[in-house]
Amino acid sequence: MAFQTFRQEYLQIPIVTRMYTTACVLTTVAVHLDLVSPFQLYFNPTLIVKHYQVWRLATTFLFFGTISFSFLFNMIFTYRYCRMLEEGSFRTRSADFVMMFLFGGFLMIIAAVFVNLLFLGQAFTIMLVYVWSRRNPSIRMNFFGLLNFQAPYLPWVLLSFSVILGNTIWVDLMGMMVGHIYYFLEDVFPNQRNGCKLLVTPQFLKRIFDENEHNPEYEALPEDRPGGFNWGERLNRPVNAQAQENNNAQ
Numbered sequence: 001m002a003f004q005t006f007r008q009e010y011l012q013i014p015i016v017t018r019m020y021t022t023a024c025v026l027t028t029v030a031v032h033l034d035l036v037s038p039f040q041l042y043f044n045p046t047l048i049v050k051h052y053q054v055w056r057l058a059t060t061f062l063f064f065g066t067i068s069f070s071f072l073f074n075m076i077f078t079y080r081y082c083r084m085l086e087e088g089s090f091r092t093r094s095a096d097f098v099m100m101f102l103f104g105g106f107l108m109i110i111a112a113v114f115v116n117l118l119f120l121g122q123a124f125t126i127m128l129v130y131v132w133s134r135r136n137p138s139i140r141m142n143f144f145g146l147l148n149f150q151a152p153y154l155p156w157v158l159l160s161f162s163v164i165l166g167n168t169i170w171v172d173l174m175g176m177m178v179g180h181i182y183y184f185l186e187d188v189f190p191n192q193r194n195g196c197k198l199l200v201t202p203q204f205l206k207r208i209f210d211e212n213e214h215n216p217e218y219e220a221l222p223e224d225r226p227g228g229f230n231w232g233e234r235l236n237r238p239v240n241a242q243a244q245e246n247n248n249a250q
Helices: 002-011 015-032 045-050 069-087 094-115 121-135 151-164 170-191 203-209 231-249
Strands: 140-143 147-150
Touching: 015 069, 015 094, 069 094, 069 121, 094 121, 094 170, 094 203, 121 151, 121 170, 140 151, 147 151, 151 170
Parallel strands: none
Antiparallel strands: 140 147
């Protein structure tokens, strides 16, 4: 019974959040059990290019350190804000959420080459937090019952908390920078004069992750339908109705 309950709760987690957090936990458990070593996971451009260890492009985002308070803190934030994004602004758009993962990960990989960062999981979490906070500016936050602030200040509060704990600021700054670039390209620039949508999700990702389009009961929004709004149908409907009334009167 307990297993069935856990399974149901687990399957109710949105697919992208479920896949990412599960991969993070399994990676950390594998390191804890000495099945793999952190030296096999960290980001190393030389090993990736010369020795074809391409898995490092993914594992650098999956390892949050050994099981500790820091690991639990990071996983809670990752799960919480990843799920809130996928169930909020990315609801029914999991493919777009995956596109955000790929875009953010690509920028972080490029930046990591220059700032010499080995693991990027924490920066990735900060990116998720940043995007969520910018899309929910009116929400009031409470940090450990000590500090009240609006959601857009959350990344800066986490940055300050990280500095207090003696961590480097570059990881958090990278996450905030990448999050801001994504937010600008996705939410700000398309709404500017002469702006356009630059981040376009490939169709194969939509076929894999967006199940609603294959649901016969799913009705897409007008702007998502082929050809956009059916203006002719809306305009002709009153005319046809009036013509029918005239015929009945005659």
